[in-house]
Amino acid sequence: MTDRALYLRIADEIADEIRSGRLTDGQPVPSTRQIVRDWGVAMATATKVINALRTAGLVETKPGSGTVVRPREQCPAGTSRSGVAEPARHAVLTRHEICDAAVQIADAEGLGFVTMRRVAAAVGVSTMALYRHIPNRNDLTVQMADSVFASIRIPPIPVTDWRQRLDSGAHLLWTVFNRHPWAAEVLSVSRPQQMPNLLPIVEWSLSTLRAMGFDAHDMMCTHINLFGHVRAMALVLLAESQAQADTGMSADDWMRHRAGSRQRQPTSTGHPGIDYVTREQFDFNLDTVFEYGLQRILDGIDAHHRTLGLAT
Template sequence: MGRSATPEGDPAHTMELLWGGGTAPISRPRNGKPGLTLDRIVEAAVSVADAEGLDAVSMRRLAAELGVGAMSLYTHVPGKTELVEVMLDRTLSTLEPGDDTDTGWRDRLTAAAHDYFQLLCAHPWMLGVVALSRPVLGPGGMAKYERELRAVEGLGLPDLDMDSVVTLLDSFVAGAARAAVDAAALAARGEADSEWWQSVAPHFEKVFDPERFPLAARVGATAGEHHNAAFSPAHAFEFGLARLLDGVGALIVGSGTGGD
């Protein structure tokens, strides 16, 4: 499931925010503007985080974005810690529920991994607050966890192994997304891998001895030619996911059922 690394905040209030809705306005509309709701606050917070990162999200900034006084936000959410929990869960809730019809476990896990990878790349701020040790305990986080568990239900795996497969998948996807986001950030600053290599290669070739490092020379050249760079986040994700699923397949075979 999605995991949170945010401070604890107020657990009781956080659960109310995660599960209690948030569409009904508490404050009255002013000057024809819609009333303030938790949904509007979360939508504004996610928009700011997507554009500028989570550090840019503050009650003062959100109040300015929404055209309200900062203190009015506290009627809906006690602080940033609780707000981030809701942001995470609402963003996870945008994931597709998954289609289990006429698909095997491998296709189901592949689809779940791709959806989560794309979500993290679209909302890089999530990478700074997701953690394996603290699950996001809202409906969005639970729906994601349920979907991933359904992918391996009925295969003969013990419950602990089912959870471990999901945890392994989430951990891999988060790492792959972080690498992709970092590469995209470098490219956005005009530091694309291909340009970096073009500037470094002439100097590296002067000092590198291929006879001393024959495998590095041969394999590195092949990979560099294939990726047109030293590293391809997309290839790393697809290759790693395939190998991870191979391992899950071996686990299923070892359970004695062989999978579906």
């Protein structure tokens, strides 16, 4: 009977699959749910398995793909693929490390799988130790969402070019949501949370609208509708990514499947609009749909601006 921890023994088995070539570069490794099912262990143990493989430099997390084998050329110098060493314990655990671990779980499996217990296992501490840094899960998810907006860089667009500024602001948010669609679940339109990294983009939007001559009512209604459009489309993106993972079909594949079913039905269905777009085979691209909606909102802002006599 070995004294080696169970999660390390499981990690060794997966590492052996990688070493032998049975799991190749970029190929998904067993998910935490699969580890729980196949090895009969608790979710916390499965999380520690993935974390050990990640610490060893053997795997990486890719949004939309889960945890995959890290390309050999990207492995750190000296990394061995023959086994997994027990990770060294951090002398001091930081809120940043906790948040980063939680983001990796959310990116790979969704926000619903982020629990205090799982995050604690990922960083190698007890759940109670985690509570010394993070008071509760709600606080953690807010910090997670705020952290993913840290990459936003405000472009040097003059305040007089209002359309380009609002357009760029929406696209900055859309880019973040594409990488981390779960963040849309955290952000609230009616009860905005305190997020230092998101504050600059909010100020960017409101100062632009103020410079256009809008009053506080028009400023807030416009800002909320713009933000609401981006967030709503991000929630569609999230639902689509989950549906694709569950069915193995893209939105276009599903549309074609449904179109085939409809074509086998009688020609006259009493739904001419639906029949028309089905025949035309609409390209369901969420980036295109997002862009279409954004430009129509900006057109409406422009029209309202001119109606008020504020356009120059």
